[in-house]
Amino acid sequence: xxxPVTMRQIAERAxxxxxxxxxxxxxxxxxxxxxxxxxxxxxxxxxxxxxALAQGLRLNRTKMLGMIIPDITxxxxxxxxRGAEDVAFRNSYRLVLCxxxxxxxxxxxxxxELRSFRAAGLLIIxxxxxxxxxxLSSGTPATQPVxxxxxxxxxxxxxxxxxxxxxxxxxxxxxxxRSGHRHLAVITGPALLANAIERLNxxxxxxxxxxxxxxxxxxxxxxxxxxxxxxxxxxxxxxLPRPTAIFACNDLMxxxxxxxLHELDLRCPEDVSLVxxxxxxxxxxxxxxxxxxxxxxxxMGAAAAGLLLERIKGLQDAPRHIALETELKxxxxxxxxxxxxxxxxxxxxxxxxxxxxxxLAD
Amino acid sequence: xxxPVTMRQIAERAxxxxxxxxxxxxxxxxxxxxxxxxxxxxxxxxxxxxxALAQGLRLNRTKMLGMIIPDITxxxxxxxxRGAEDVAFRNSYRLVLCxxxxxxxxxxxxxxELRSFRAAGLLIIxxxxxxxxxxLSSGTPATQPVxxxxxxxxxxxxxxxxxxxxxxxxxxxxxxxRSGHRHLAVITGPALLANAIERLNxxxxxxxxxxxxxxxxxxxxxxxxxxxxxxxxxxxxxxLPRPTAIFACNDLMxxxxxxxLHELDLRCPEDVSLVxxxxxxxxxxxxxxxxxxxxxxxxMGAAAAGLLLERIKGLQDAPRHIALETELKxxxxxxxxxxxxxxxxxxxxxxxxxxxxxxLAD
DNA sequence: TTGTAGGCGTTATCAT
DNA sequence: ATGATAACGCCTACAA
Numbered sequence: 056x057x058x059p060v061t062m063r064q065i066a067e068r069a070x071x072x073x074x075x076x077x078x079x080x081x082x083x084x085x086x087x088x089x090x091x092x093x094x095x096x097x098x099x100x101x102x103x104x105x106x107a108l109a110q111g112l113r114l115n116r117t118k119m120l121g122m123i124i125p126d127i128t129x130x131x132x133x134x135x136x137r138g139a140e141d142v143a144f145r146n147s148y149r150l151v152l153c154x155x156x157x158x159x160x161x162x163x164x165x166x167x168e169l170r171s172f173r174a175a176g177l178l179i180i181x182x183x184x185x186x187x188x189x190x191l192s193s194g195t196p197a198t199q200p201v202x203x204x205x206x207x208x209x210x211x212x213x214x215x216x217x218x219x220x221x222x223x224x225x226x227x228x229x230x231x232x233r234s235g236h237r238h239l240a241v242i243t244g245p246a247l248l249a250n251a252i253e254r255l256n257x258x259x260x261x262x263x264x265x266x267x268x269x270x271x272x273x274x275x276x277x278x279x280x281x282x283x284x285x286x287x288x289x290x291x292x293x294x295l296p297r298p299t300a301i302f303a304c305n306d307l308m309x310x311x312x313x314x315x316l317h318e319l320d321l322r323c324p325e326d327v328s329l330v331x332x333x334x335x336x337x338x339x340x341x342x343x344x345x346x347x348x349x350x351x352x353x354x355m356g357a358a359a360a361g362l363l364l365e366r367i368k369g370l371q372d373a374p375r376h377i378a379l380e381t382e383l384k385x386x387x388x389x390x391x392x393x394x395x396x397x398x399x400x401x402x403x404x405x406x407x408x409x410x411x412x413x414x415l416a417d
Numbered sequence: 418x419x420x421p422v423t424m425r426q427i428a429e430r431a432x433x434x435x436x437x438x439x440x441x442x443x444x445x446x447x448x449x450x451x452x453x454x455x456x457x458x459x460x461x462x463x464x465x466x467x468x469a470l471a472q473g474l475r476l477n478r479t480k481m482l483g484m485i486i487p488d489i490t491x492x493x494x495x496x497x498x499r500g501a502e503d504v505a506f507r508n509s510y511r512l513v514l515c516x517x518x519x520x521x522x523x524x525x526x527x528x529x530e531l532r533s534f535r536a537a538g539l540l541i542i543x544x545x546x547x548x549x550x551x552x553l554s555s556g557t558p559a560t561q562p563v564x565x566x567x568x569x570x571x572x573x574x575x576x577x578x579x580x581x582x583x584x585x586x587x588x589x590x591x592x593x594x595r596s597g598h599r600h601l602a603v604i605t606g607p608a609l610l611a612n613a614i615e616r617l618n619x620x621x622x623x624x625x626x627x628x629x630x631x632x633x634x635x636x637x638x639x640x641x642x643x644x645x646x647x648x649x650x651x652x653x654x655x656x657l658p659r660p661t662a663i664f665a666c667n668d669l670m671x672x673x674x675x676x677x678l679h680e681l682d683l684r685c686p687e688d689v690s691l692v693x694x695x696x697x698x699x700x701x702x703x704x705x706x707x708x709x710x711x712x713x714x715x716x717m718g719a720a721a722a723g724l725l726l727e728r729i730k731g732l733q734d735a736p737r738h739i740a741l742e743t744e745l746k747x748x749x750x751x752x753x754x755x756x757x758x759x760x761x762x763x764x765x766x767x768x769x770x771x772x773x774x775x776x777l778a779d
Numbered sequence: 780t781t782g783t784a785g786g787c788g789t790t791a792t793c794a795t
Numbered sequence: 796a797t798g799a800t801a802a803c804g805c806c807t808a809c810a811a
Contacts, residue, residue, distance in 0.1 A: 058560075059532075059533070059804095061803095061804055061805085062804070062805065062806095063804080071781080071782085072781065072782045072783075073782085073783090073804095073805085074781070074782055074783075074784095074806085074807080075780085075781060075782075077805070077806060077807080078780095078781085081806080083806085083807080084780075084781085085780070086780070086781080087780065087781085090780090090781085104529060104530075104532070104533040105533065105804080105805075106474070106533060106535070106803085106804050106805070107530075107533055107534045107535075108470055108473040108474045108479065108534065108535055108803085108804075108805095109474055109787090109803070109804035109805040109806090110804080110805060110806080111470045111787095111805095112468070112470045112471055112474050112787050112788065112789090112803090112804080112805075113786085113787055113804080113805045113806050113807090114787085114805085114806075115787070117470070119513070122514075126499070127489065127495045127498055127499050127502075128495045128496060128499045128715075130492065130495075130698075132495075133489045133490050133492075133494075133495050134490060136489055136514070137488070137489050137490045137516065140489075140514065140515075140516055141516075144516075149513055149515070149530070150513065150514050151481070151511055151512065151513045151514070152484075152498070152502065152512050152513070152514040153502075153511070154499065154502055154503075154506075167466060168466075168469070168511070170421075170466070171421070171466040171467065171468060171469055172469040172470065173468070173469075173470055198420075281698075310702055313702065314701075336492075336643075336699075337698075337699045337702060339676075340672055340675065340676075340699060340702065340703045340704065341702045341703070341704070342702065342703070342704030342705075343704075353490075421788095423787090423788055423789090424788065424789070425788080433797075433798085434797065434798040434799070435788095435789090435798085435799090436790090436791085436792095436797070436798055436799075436800090437796085437797055437798075439789075439790060439791085440796090440797085443790080445790085445791085446796075446797085447796070448796070448797080449796065449797090452796085452797085467788080467789075468787085468788050468789070470787085470788075470789090471787075471788035471789040471790090471803090472788080472789055472790080473789090473803095474787090474788080474789075474803050474804065474805090475788080475789045475790050475791090475802080475803055476789085476790075476803085477803070
């Protein structure tokens with residue numbers, strides 16, 4: 056009574072063979088109405104639920120997708136996961152969530168395990184410096200499709216869903232330049248991460264186009280988190296001449312910059328302008344509200360899961376590299392230098408006088 | 418060559434029986450050194466990984482934990498999930514993540530599925546208004562342990578790990594009262610949610626102790642999200658006399674209040690003070706930084722997973738109800754009314770003059 | 780149309 | 796100490 060009901064019990068109750076039960080469940084052969092009714096009744100009254108384990112063993116695949124990410128606690132990733140889960144759910148697939156903390160070893164462990172579990176496919180945001188290809192081809196050649204999300208490991212040639220990082224960063228830098236800034240600094244992410252590199256490239260392209268040069272100490276590497284962003288900002292803000300604008304390659308680091316600014320009693324945007332990347336919800340609530348490059352984690356996750364499911368269903372064409380669009384969201388953290396004294400103060404800000412003084416003193 | 422290697426292949430390669438292979442893998446019988454070496458060599462060279470599916474089928478349980486939550490996109494939950502995953506991982510368990518969107522039907526579906534998957538146990542943050550007990554006892558009596566996290570459905574008598582919501586809210590209200598506020602308003606969460614009710618109770622207890630009464634329209638119900646918090650704040654801030662302080666029963670709603678305040682050109686904390694609950698990271702970066710009741714989602718998830726694993730290992734004693742502590746984190750969103758003109762301005766704030774004027778005009 | 784039986788990869792029992 | 800063998804619950808030829 057405490058054990059789950061099996062097809063055998065259904066068969067007994069309905070006075071048919073176990074094969075017949077299977078047939079009515081899977082519609083794999085036509086069964087006389089009378090028997091079918093009996094089976095269905097038995098299923099209902101006994102509360103039968105097929106064992107996903109047995110099915111998986113028999114069919115050599117499950118309805119599970121492995122989702123491997125660095126850390127669900129990083130506010131950019133929940134959206135990705137949710138997007139993936141939603142499309143997985145709609146297709147009767149489930150997600151097993153794996154946090155790697157950017158440790159390639161943990162990633163490799165998870166990959167191996169998910170394969171031995173016959174996950175139908177893998178969605179992976181690779182760890183910094185991971186050699187995904189090696190992990191995948193180790194042991195037996197992959198039978199499960201894999202799509203990379205958010206960033207690709209070096210030399211990845213398989214499916215991927217990312218965002219146009221280069222263009223997003225380019226727009227951010229261009230905005231700063233158009234606002235009159237000439238002393239731009241950038242806080243990049245880990246040099247091992249494809250998306251960090253792309254963003255840096257986009258940033259540099261904008262400078263090049265504007266015939267602006269950048270001192271090497273004005274590009275500081277950090278780890279895509281608040282703490283290291285704060286530290287990088289501290290280094291930057293001590294330099295002379297000080298940069299008048301900083302592009303932080305993600306919002307978490309931008310938050311760190313804000314913190315450093317505050318601590319040094321520098322004002323944003325009057326003393327230094329700031330642009331982030333990701334457009335986290337927190338951007339609306341920071342002081343000042345943070346201008347940032349929007350990217351949709353949700354869409355990324357959803358698109359990746361969609362592609363993965365197509366592969367699972369057998370789609371065979373060439374690997375796809377999908378790059379979603381970004382969009383610069385203007386808020387309050389960038390000040391126009393060229394025209395600072397012509398900016399009409401739309402509604403009288405309480406700090407307007409102080410601000411003007413500060414700017415003039417620059 | 419593309420198929421996973423099984424124990425049978427190991428047995429052949431090592432020239433032993435399949436049973437022997439099983440024995441060396443599981444240490445379930447002592448095997449002569451020579452044979453054992455051969456088997457281990459075969460395992461290594463063929464890259465054997467046991468099929469979790471077959472194991473699960475045979476043993477009638479897997480190393481999977483089901484984690485059912487409302488929405489990973491809500492910034493309080495990732496910490497919970499991460500805490501759970503960390504302790505699960507350390508014990509070789511994995512997490513399958515399920516988002517219910519607070520829909521009892523979706524919750525019921527997931528519960529049933531996870532059981533048919535022979536998940537070893539379930540960690541559940543119940544949906545608002547879910548009848549978990551019914552879901553669990555439907556069909557076959559539960560064989561998998563379940564622990565409720567963050568909040569319990571009505572009448573839940575099983576294991577649970579929550580936070581002392583009543584006390585947390587009490588401290589928040591008391592802080593407001595000690596700061597001289599007499600016109601307090603509260604924005605509560607959904608009346609169906611145990612934690613929302615407890616927080617409201619704590620709030621009311623503080624008022625009672627201070628012999629303060631509260632007009633019924635000063636307690637507004639919202640949905641624990643920013644939008645509804647914003648709307649509730651709008652209602653509140655239109656009333657006359659206006660509350661001088663608002664306790665928002667979570668930080669998301671507090672964010673909504675901040676937004677409403679800004680829109681109505683009211684200042685926080687000069688015009689209205691605000692306390693939130695959760696102490697999300699965003700509290701540090703809002704304008705002004707938000708005073709909030711800290712609770713550790715991570716600890717909650719970790720404790721819940723720990724308890725669940727004990728149950729899985731067979732722990733049999735009475736159901737536990739673990740309530741973690743909260744702690745009020747003071748920031749800048751509360752102003753002391755009684756002593757407003759005596760507050761020393763520690764370091765000269767740029768807005769201090771304006772602030773003082775505003776307060777005097779109150 | 781329906782039933783029988785083999786096998787998916789393990790673990791565990793029982794002989795040997 | 797080791798090997799054969801029977802399940803676990805399901806799917807699917809193939810036979811009837």
